[in-house]
Amino acid sequence: MTLELLSSAKCFAGKQQRYRHYADSLNCAMNFSIFMPAEAESEKVPVLYWLSGLTCTDENFVQKAGAQQFASKYKIAIVAPDTSPRGNNVADDPAGHWDFGLGAGFYLNATQEPYKKHYQMYDYILELFELISSNFAIDAKRAAISGHSMGGHGAITIGLKNQDKFKSISAFSPIVAPMQVPWGKKAFALYLGDNQDEWRQYDSLSLLNKSNKITPILIEQGLDDDFLSEQLRPELLEELIKNKKHQKEELDIHLNLREGYDHSYFFIASFIESHIKFHCDKLS
Template sequence: MDLKPTEITCSKMFGGYNRRYRHYSPTLGCSMTFYIYFPPSPLPSHKFPVLYWLSGLTCSDENFIIKAGAQRTASSEGVALIAPDTSPRGLNVEGESDSWDFGVGAGFYLNATQEKWKNWRMYDYVVKELPKLLSENFQQLDTSRASIFGHSMGGHGALTIYLKNLDKYKSVSAFSPIANPVNCPWGQKAFTNYLGSNKADWEEYDATHLISKFHDLSATILIDQGEDDEFLHGQLLPHKFEEACRAVNAPLLLRLQPGYNHSYFFIASFMDDHIRHHSQALRLP
């Protein structure tokens, strides 16, 4: 059981490097992989701020690195990209791979409370274990300067993690987030299985409910949503989040993008805006 990350692949890109690592996660009880994109360094002693990306259902740590087109702007802005996996893998829990929207590849960035799914603690992995691992093993990363974003299930994760940890992240953004999971089939299925039947426990992982607790957000929340997204009205519900933000005067920029769907083609089209949104926040004192 190697707790220290071991590099398993490396590819140069825009002067920096995509590096993939494997390590044993005590939080999840299994081996995990994650990617880091290191921008080109101006000086050996230079430290980069970090931007965490959380991927959606069925994805791994590879989708974003391969498909999102984020490295060009991350390179020019001097921001390191961190892409973890979406769930524990290899535990062989009964039923973990029975459906694409629950179990493996569908961790929902929460801490499960039901005994069967006790290893599904992606919230603690992303918020606690991974930053500590990065800080202790990569001197070139400044984990005290961090922001977070994601897509779909990962957009849900980014929004909820940010709202519950305003002291840890400078900014947040999302593509097509599951913005009100307590009211959509994906969220209801996941929350029932991971958290049980108590709806109050569900609301602790619902951005639309969490936003009502905050009245002093300084950074604008950026959300891009494709108008031709097949999941827009049944699963994502960004307008519920927009209404909740308006009620507490929380700064939100929700951009509805005509003609775009739920895919990485959409994500890649607006990725540069999101990287710059975070880069600006990460440069602030």
């Protein structure tokens, strides 16, 4: 598969690069960003996949989170894919809203017209996993996944469904119960149709409720987040964790509720080092 290098910059002794390639799963060209620490010049390094949220591209995290300094410190690569298929022929929200369509792929495989031709983001992340493993100095056996908001939802669901690939999971401000909130209900109905059995395979709470043994998960949630009560609903995750403990089925989930923090990349930048360290500890 041909990779086109779009940009490259030295950063904390490593390289921050951006590539374009054709994604078979999405039937379109896609961009992704990748940070490779200096150690990758001589050895294979572990990797963290970062999934961004609504309206983002592959560049938001790269430019705003300040993660490269810590990726360099802990000697880990970071891959940031785009959040949806792109192109003039890719269907968008019929009303032009920002919470669906372009920039809002929800990391699932659409089954409904006109979206199913391109919106196969779940498959794309796994396609990208293989692409990165084959073309970069990456140790594919030491991979983790993380994300923010819609991307937090994606990281948890993809991580749980691919525990053979991702050895740890983390999320900032994730949509933990998309079946129960407006963002998720809209996306699931348009991408997947009315059959809620199809929805459950992309719902974090549903997947966790069926699990007794899971990959370790770390979650950060700001308590001054404007989307907290309507879209994110962390109390539903807290309730599930408590119920599992009551049933003596403790899940390896750590949820940090942070006073005063909002939904922005300032929040992510404040705690990204602890998440990178969490993943590196699990991947060592």
